[in-house]
Amino acid sequence: MPDAADPKRPAAAPPSPLQSLAQASDYLADAAQRSVLFLDVMRKRSEQYRAHMAQTAPHVLDYAAELVCDGRTLPRPVNYGLVRIVPPDGVTIDPARRPFVVVDPRAGHGPGIGGFKADSEIGVALKAGHSCYFIGFLPDPMPGQTIEDIARAEAVFLETVIARHPQAREKPCVIGNCQAGWAVAILAALRPELFGPIILAGSPLSYWAGVTGANPMRYSGGLLGGSWLTALTGDLGAGIFDGAWLVQNFENQNPANTLWSKQYNLYSKVDTEAERYLGFERWWGGHVTLNAEEMQFIVDELFVGNKLASGEIRTTDGIAVDLRNIRSPIVVFCSKGDNITPPQQALDWILDLYDSVEDIRTWGQTIVYTVHESIGHLGIFVSAGVARKEHGEFASNIDMIDVLPPGLYEATFEPRAVAAGEADLATGDWVMRCEARSLDDIRAMGGNDAADERRFATAARVSEINLSLYRAFAQPLIKAMVTPPMAAAMRKLHPLRLSYEAFGAANPFLAWLRPTAERVRRDRRPVDPDNPFLKLQQQISDQIVDGLDAWRETCERLSEETFRAVYGNPVLQAAVGIDPQAARPRRAARSxxxxxxxxxxxxxxxxxxxxxxxxxxxxxxxxxxxxxxxxxxxxxxxxxxxxxxxxxxxxxxxxxxxxxxxxxxxxxxxxxxxxxxxxxxxxxxxxxxxxxxxxxxxxxxxxxxxxxxxxxxxxxxxxxxxxxxxxxxxxxxxxxxxxxxxxx
Known part of the structure; x- marks a missing residue:
């Protein structure tokens, strides 16, 4: 009988029973050793977690840094700080070039992801000769701090950076990752004179936007009845919102990876994967907290309310946050593979603010966007390939972006080796081009129609009603019952934290693990890659992943259909004051x-x-x-x-x-x-x-x-x-x- 892989070659004879027994024995020995080594990596993960969280200012920066400004000393103290990145040996900084300021997201994890590796946003900026600063934060918020307090503190940080670089001919380039992106955009709208070009990486600014049949995360607020659950979580935390719940939301978006693939990948490649796994888990497990008021603002004003792009957010002194006030070029970097911030959420704010490219020009605005085909949300900040390509080109060509005529552009990247023209003029391995686009190019990516907008507007109204009911009838009782020690105990019992603690030194059933793992490493006998039982293991893993993916897709489809049916009901829409004939319930006001x-x-x-x-x-x-x-x-x-x-x-x-x-x-x-x-x-x-x-x-x-x-x-x-x-x-x-x- 011919071989299926090569019909001309006769099929290999099936193994004899003795050979099969030997292969099974080899596989079982390898599987047992991998199991021990896997548990030992979990032990190291737990020790790393405890050591990391014991630090005063835990972070995962790959660079040395020196404190420049401590936000806790400001008139309105915040747990944020500004540090200067110390250039590594061999890196030359040009004092005449604009500094770069990287702002990391405070979305449940600790700071440092923008400088997690040598090839990173910070790394490419240093390589291009720019001084680099980093805005990070401590694990716990200052009492009473608000999102507005943080914005004002970041304004002080930027003023400090500008004052430290009198030789620089241009204002700082500011990079906002994920959550930090919308925070940077808010500040740039209020204090446009502080900013050079702004890079928004994986940052959602239009929270309702998406494509039918995809982007299910945007439905979660409506399906939970709005932001009352956020208020409840903050009250159960005695005024503190546990960022581990935000991380849990990320985990829930991909159950196949959360429940199986991440651990299986470590188990199956435990000889080579441990260092990478532990490096990432150091950041992923660095859970931080927020004040309940901060999180309530984020959910009410942004996630459920979607008020940023419509200009409905106001400061405490009554100033409207209008993104059209931003005077610096805005670079938007997003990806089709990002299920947290899909391209629609990263770009559709442009459609909310402007009627046409001519309208963009009348505001003197330059917007450059680039859409990656496949990289995931975290890859936008973590991937070395993305850092060397997109972020490297942005850093090298930031002056060109700064002088582009007002309008809308898409940044494309072509290998230097095949670029037309004088390729010797390029500074890296890629050549960046900014091609003129229209609003129709953004609309072509898909998005909401008028009916979708009415559904989300209805969900926002229902959220306001439910939150008012919770505050009137349940909140006083919850606040009276929960004490700070009780809230701290509940945070320690969060499932994500327990997953780190369970394999630590406090577990008496794992006392045997360390010496056993050392013996296994000395006597390690990896199985042959062609072992049929190893291949069977991989097939079973693939089936588990397929099953979990099918479950996820079913849940997502059910969530979308439920949301559309409930909030598309004309009776509910009329009851909460949404006009069923409205072409578009809300847009930024014309001036x-x-x-x-x-x-x-x-x-x-x-x-x-x-x-x-x-x-x-x-x-x-x-x-x-x-x-x-x-x-x-x-x-x-x-x-x-x-x-x-x-x-x-x-x-x-x-x-x-x-x-x-x-x-x-x-x-x-x-x-x-x-x-x-x-x-x-x-x-x-x-x-x-x-x-x-x-x-x-x-x-x-x-x-x-x-x-x-x-x-x-x-x-x-x-x-x-x-x-x-x-x-x-x-x-x-x-x-x-x-x-x-x-x-x-």
């Missing part, structure tokens, strides 16, 4: 004051149509040609810098100045393209040699990103005529007058 400001700005720009010299003319021409491409590349930006250096300038043009020039010239073209182009000859010098040199520089920058297609080539030819060079071929002018290129 008449902003419209008046835009009109004044248009009048001011119109007066500048012929203002400026050769520099303004060059930027205007470059933007005009580039608009035909619809793409901005790091190669083109690098070519601008190289050309500037070749002029012999002693001091580089500050980014803020260059950014203002680009934006002014961009808006002039958008405002009146014909008039803007007609003014170019008047802005150029009379000397033809200077014009020829300027056009050569323009051509070098335009062609640095690769061959020109018909539309940009036609625009470049049009520029040649405006420069007074229309009688000479464009390519000949470029070849004759510009400096020779380096070999790629």
């Amino acid at each position: 008449l004051a902003h419209q008046a400001l835009v009109e004044r700005r248009v009048a001011e720009l119109s007066a500048k149509m012929t203002t400026g010299g050769v520099r303004e003319a060059m930027i205007r021409a470059l933007i005009y040609v580039g608009m035909a491409r619809g793409t901005a590349s790091e190669l083109g930006f690098a070519a601008i810098r190289r050309r500037y250096e070749q002029t012999g300038a002693t001091a580089p043009l500050p980014i803020d100045t260059f950014k203002a020039l680009v934006r002014t010239q961009f808006f002039l073209i958008v405002l009146d393209e014909a008039a803007a182009l007609a003014a170019i000859p008047e802005m150029l010098p009379a000397d033809m040699g200077e014009r020829r040199a300027a056009f050569a520089a323009l051509t070098e920058v335009v062609e640095a990103t690769g061959p020109l297609t018909a539309a940009p080539a036609a625009r470049l030819a049009e520029m040649a005529r405006l420069f007074g060079l229309g009688s000479e071929p464009v390519r000949l002018v470029a070849a004759t007058d510009r400096p020779a290129r380096k070999a790629s």
